[in-house]
Amino acid sequence: MHDRRPPRGRSLSTWTTRRWLRVGASLSLAVLAVLGVLGFWVLNRTQNLTTDLVDVRTPATSAALRLESALVNQETGTRGYALTGNPELLEPYRQGLADQKTQTDRLVQLLHGNDSALADLAAVEDAAARWQREVAGPIAAAPAGTPVAQSAESAAGGKTAFDRVRAELARQQDHLRSDRAAARADLVSTMRVRNWVFAAIGVVIAVLTALIFEGLRRGITRPLEQLGSDARRIGAGDFDHPIAATGPADLRRLSTDIDSMRRRLVEELAFTEQARLRLDAQAAELQRSNTELEQFAYVASHDLQEPLRKVSSFTQLLQRRYGGQLDARADQYIDFAVDGANRMQVLINDLLDFSRVGRVHHNHQDVDLEDVLDRTLDVLSDSIAEAGAQITHDPLPTVFADPTQMGMLWQNLIGNAVKFRRPEIPPRIHVSAERRDGLYHFAVTDNGIGIAPEFAEKVFVIFQRLHTKDAYSGSGIGLAMCKKIVEFHGGTIAIDPDHVEGTRVVLTLDAEPAEALLPPTPAGPTPAAAEQEAR
Structure with a gap:
């Protein structure tokens, strides 16, 4: 089978300004949408890591340190009470128990969903409970006033039990610090990615803006400027200057239509110029003919006036001298001649007055x-x-x-x-x-x-x-x-x-x-x- 699709260049040449703008706007919006989604994800990731580090990791580490301090206070109080029997030395023990419960509850809340950290906390609680059950509890329950009798015997066992507590606390804190350091490193990495993403967004926006302006300049502004330049040149009188068809398909059609109109105007102007030349020639001929006719009219009227005066004068002399001496028919003929000569003079004078209107009196x-x-x-x-x-x-x-x-x-x-x-x-x-x-x-x-x-x-x-x-x-x-x-x-x-x-x-x-x-x-x-x- 043969591929009957038009060549790519040819198909693009048929695109109108609207289609170019629609495709360009769609591509720009698609790119900006992808960049916007990526930027939103990076911002959300950064926000989540920051929240986890500030609201979870750091408070959990601090709570673990306070938990250690509470257990150390318990160990210190019970050891002093065992040596002296002074009940006031049990106050750090009792306060340590309250602080232990507070910090344990806080760690359970902060480490919710973190199974490994909760397991570390459970190990600490188990070690602390064994030490309290085997060492701290019996010492605190002994009567006050005298040293605890078993203190010497249980000192070695208590120290060994509390060392296990210390080991579990150290393991917990190490894990929490490692998790906090990992979260901090992840935040730094994510922020670096965020900065690169927004820098890329800025670059892409700048590139898209430059491409849009360049596309508008090449596809619309420059063709319109060329069309306007050609139109002004034609308007200045250079009607033979062709209009170049450039730009998208609709602007090329507009240029072609205007050029077609220009050619039609050139043809009409050529025809009008020929007609004007013929009219000028006819007007000059008519003016010359009118001038000759006017001169002829005046000369003719002058030539007619003199014989008419003679005819009128002599017919009036005939009428006065021979009136009544000839027969009635002769008198009638003389009257006709006198009347005709007089009417001819009136007619010639009226014609002269008529011809003077618009020429002599203006x-x-x-x-x-x-x-x-x-x-x-x-x-x-x-x-x-x-x-x-x-x-x-x-x-x-x-x-x-x-x-x-x-x-x-x-x-x-x-x-x-x-x-x-x-x-x-x-x-x-x-x-x-x-x-x-x-x-x-x-x-x-x-x-x-x-x-x-x-x-x-x-x-x-x-x-x-x-x-x-x-x-x-x-x-x-x-x-x-x-x-x-x-x-x-x-x-x-x-x-x-x-x-x-x-x-x-x-x-x-x-x-x-x-x-x-x-x-x-x-x-x-x-x-x-x-x-x-x-x-």
């Missing part, structure tokens, strides 16, 4: 619309008086605009409201103004003939008329000029479809000062210069 400044409306009413005073129009208005604000264009705007709006009135009904015109949402909202409302909703957009198209020239005079350019003026100032204008009793024209203008939109400087003579030259 001297933006603070304009008081109250003063502009007053001047407009003065200009239109004759037609207002003839129609019997009543014109009212709200307080009008000051706006940042071109004063000439504002005059043309109000003159066309008020003039249309007066002109398109209902027969036999005096015009009532009101100009309202309010500030809302950073804009000034104006409305010119009249009680005239009104505009049908289907023509609300058509009336703002140049030369679009809803009535014949016989019904209402004009060239059909007024509202188109108003639209151009308002839009040049960044506003909007429309017919209010909800107003049915007449016409309401609503428009907006910026409430805050804004920079004027300056037209591009054309190559060659400017239209204003051409117009001045034409005049």
Whole structure:
């Protein structure tokens, strides 16, 4: 069978940052857990040995020495009593018996579970009991006042019996000292092991910390720094700089995705740059064409004005000199020629005014619309008086605009409201103004003939008329000029479809000062210069 598992290096290369962190944390916790268990065991072992040495071995040795002292006191007391018969000398014997019982009980308690030490204690007790039974007891029971008769005979036997007691005591103490020395050596050894274990724990923690920091630096910090460096370089404009894919699998995927986005942006920028170059070329061509058209318009208007003046002058001379001398048809033809020449002059002048909006008049400044409306009413005073129009208005604000264009705007709006009135009904015109949402909202409302909703957009198209020239005079350019003026100032204008009793024209203008939109400087003579030259 073939081993189909991927190579180790390849499998590790697919690990993500989360997996690396999970494996590293698990290994670190496992090592720390093992070291912690070992450290706990060493500490517990040290504590147990210390407790055994302090609370058992040393007190047991001391108790054995006190037991020996109690037995020696008994031997001394009985020997003195046997020689002198003085009962006061039995007091050390009686105190020795009490001390023997106390120290024996303490040793039994301290040596609980230590069979060899308890056996030594039992041997001491047996030897002491034999000596007390054979020697000390009979001497202490003898009457006081005279030396004990058997003292000389029993002295040798008592000494031999007490020597056996001393031998058992010496053996017990030797064993206890050996056990205490062994316990002390074990404690010292265990403490040495404890110190090495905790030193190893410290070293392992330091090594793990260094490995973790180095792993984070190589696996996360350095790849992110490289990615950030590449991103900043691309952000500085070096879009052809590739992004290197380093680090764990997820960071490499992130780098690959960002590099894919970079390549897409490079493609989009290349396409955008090509489009911009084409637009720049088209804009330059359009600017050149507009400049030529403007110059052509001024030249053409100048060339048209002179023959129109001649046609108008001579047809008027014909009308004055030969009027009534020819037949009625000839007079009608002359009237048609005079009217056509006059309307052609009006149309040319209106076209010139329309073309000047945004080119000739662009001297933006603070304009008081109250003063502009007053001047407009003065200009239109004759037609207002003839129609019997009543014109009212709200307080009008000051706006940042071109004063000439504002005059043309109000003159066309008020003039249309007066002109398109209902027969036999005096015009009532009101100009309202309010500030809302950073804009000034104006409305010119009249009680005239009104505009049908289907023509609300058509009336703002140049030369679009809803009535014949016989019904209402004009060239059909007024509202188109108003639209151009308002839009040049960044506003909007429309017919209010909800107003049915007449016409309401609503428009907006910026409430805050804004920079004027300056037209591009054309190559060659400017239209204003051409117009001045034409005049």
